[in-house]
Amino acid sequence: MHAVILSIGGLPIIYIGDEVAETNDYTYRENDNTAYDSRWIHRPKRNWKELSNVLSLEGSIEAYVHHQLTKLIFFLESECQNCQVTNSNF
Numbered sequence: 001m002h003a004v005i006l007s008i009g010g011l012p013i014i015y016i017g018d019e020v021a022e023t024n025d026y027t028y029r030e031n032d033n034t035a036y037d038s039r040w041i042h043r044p045k046r047n048w049k050e051l052s053n054v055l056s057l058e059g060s061i062e063a064y065v066h067h068q069l070t071k072l073i074f075f076l077e078s079e080c081q082n083c084q085v086t087n088s089n090f
Helices: 002-007 026-030 038-042 048-055 061-080
Strands: none
Touching: 002 061, 026 038, 048 061
């Protein structure tokens, strides 16, 4: 999915947590201030220490997705450094 998002042009939208294969966070429903707004499903509470530990585990799904997405972004960046955007490209 990330490869498609990054290949179609424009500004790619990657929700918080997608970069590490995080699942939706439904705990927003437990808070009266956020329960009415489902956009909070994509705003998980993040335990940075735990995430760092998971990303360092070789073979974890989170580390795999993060590594592959990083490779895609660096590839796209290296390919686009030689591109020139002009009005004729639109």
